[in-house]
Amino acid sequence: GENVEQHPSTLSVQEGDSAVIKCTYSDSASNYFPWYKQELGKGPQLIIDIRSNVGEKKDQRIAVTLNKTAKHFSLHITETQPEDSAVYFCAARASGGGADGLTFGKGTHLIIQP
Amino acid sequence: AAGVIQSPRHLIKEKRETATLKCYPIPRHDTVYWYQQGPGQDPQFLISFYEKMQSDKGSIPDRFSAQQFSDYHSELNMSSLELGDSALYFCASSSQQGRELFFGEGSRLTVL
Numbered sequence: 001g002e003n004v005e006q007h008p009s010t011l012s013v014q015e016g017d018s019a020v021i022k023c024t025y026s027d028s029a030s031n032y033f034p035w036y037k038q039e040l041g042k043g044p045q046l047i048i049d050i051r052s053n054v055g056e057k058k059d060q061r062i063a064v065t066l067n068k069t070a071k072h073f074s075l076h077i078t079e080t081q082p083e084d085s086a087v088y089f090c091a092a093r094a095s096g097g098g099a100d101g102l103t104f105g106k107g108t109h110l111i112i113q114p
Numbered sequence: 115a116a117g118v119i120q121s122p123r124h125l126i127k128e129k130r131e132t133a134t135l136k137c138y139p140i141p142r143h144d145t146v147y148w149y150q151q152g153p154g155q156d157p158q159f160l161i162s163f164y165e166k167m168q169s170d171k172g173s174i175p176d177r178f179s180a181q182q183f184s185d186y187h188s189e190l191n192m193s194s195l196e197l198g199d200s201a202l203y204f205c206a207s208s209s210q211q212g213r214e215l216f217f218g219e220g221s222r223l224t225v226l
Contacts, residue, residue, distance in 0.1 A: 032213065043118075043204055043217035044157065089156055100170050101147055101159030102215060 002027040004092050006105025014113050019080055021108045023090035024072040030092040033066060033073045034102070038087045047088075048075070077110075085112045116141055118207050118218035126224045127195050135190040135221045139207030145169070146188040147215060148180055149204040157204055163188060164210070192223075200225045 003026040013019045025033075031052035036044035050057045050064045050073065057064050061080075066073040077084055087109050091102040119138040127133050139146050145164045149157035150173075159172035163182035174180075177195075182188045192199060202222050206215040 034214065036217075043219045046214055046216060049214060101149075101162055101172050102157075103159070104156040106156050 002030060002092055002094060002103040004090060004103050004105040006090050006108060008108060009106065010109045010111070012111040012113055013080055015080060015082060017080055019075075019077045019084070019110055021075045021088055021090065021110070022072060023074070023092075023105050024070075025092040025103075026071065027092070027094050028071065029094040032093045033064070034091050034093075035062075035064060035075050036089045036091065036104075038089065038107075044089060080110075080112045082112050082114060085110060118205055118216055120203075120205050120218035120221050122221060123219065124222050124224075126226065128226055129195060129197065131195050131225075133192045133195060133223060135192075135203050135205075135223075137188045137190070137205030137207075137218060139186050139188070139205075140216055143207035143209045143216075144186060145208045145210060146182055146186070147206040147208075148174075148188070148190050149206065149217075151202040151204060151220070153201075160190070195223075195225045197225050199223060 006023045034049035037047045038044045048062050050066050061078045063076040087107045089107045090105040093102050121136045147162040148160040151157045160174040161180050162170045166182045178192050180190045202220040204217050204220045206217045208215045
């Protein structure tokens with residue numbers, strides 16, 4: 001099955017700086033890579049996703065890059081703000097069709113220092 | 115916009131009791147997923163349903179069962195509860211066209 005590794009487990013950055021979270025996956029059949037933000041006591045919120053036919057996707061301060069050859073993808077947050085503080089999860093899903101479940105990374109606790 | 119609705123939000127049970135969690139997907143979503151998240155852990159996939167049929171199975175214990183009904187809502191039934199079952203249980207839904215998963219706010223189960 002799929003295995004997703006996520007680094008770092010904790011990331012502390014100054015407000016206004018950029019944050020980068022990296023993930024690797026094992027199953028070359030995976031073709032969908034979402035990123036979720038989870039605040040304490042709440043459900044994971046989809047913030048951006050990328051499919052394997054695209055190398056980069058950007059949405060305002062958030063961008064995701066995908067390297068299919070190396071099987072890794074990254075989340076980039078620029079101009080960080082206090083409300084960006086949360087746990088971020090990367091995930092991967094294979095193209096098997098049906099309703100395949102996502103495999104999540106272990107999460108990154110992002111702390112924005114004022 | 116309508117989101118995934120889960121009930122109850124909080125549930126306290128004793129060991130060996132039974133619990134049922136409910137999930138109402140986003141309208142027109144035909145696929146439902148169940149995840150379990152322990153404290154400080156990532157969500158673990160349990161089971162999914164597409165068009166009322168079980169589609170994929172993850173690390174769901176034999177003591178747990180689930181189904182999706184004709185109105186697409188889903189229920190997760192947990193029997194012979196153990197202390198280790200204490201966790202947040204999330205439901206997510208998607209449509210086969212979009213495939214993005216949208217999560218509910220979760221049901222927190224505490225087993226005493």
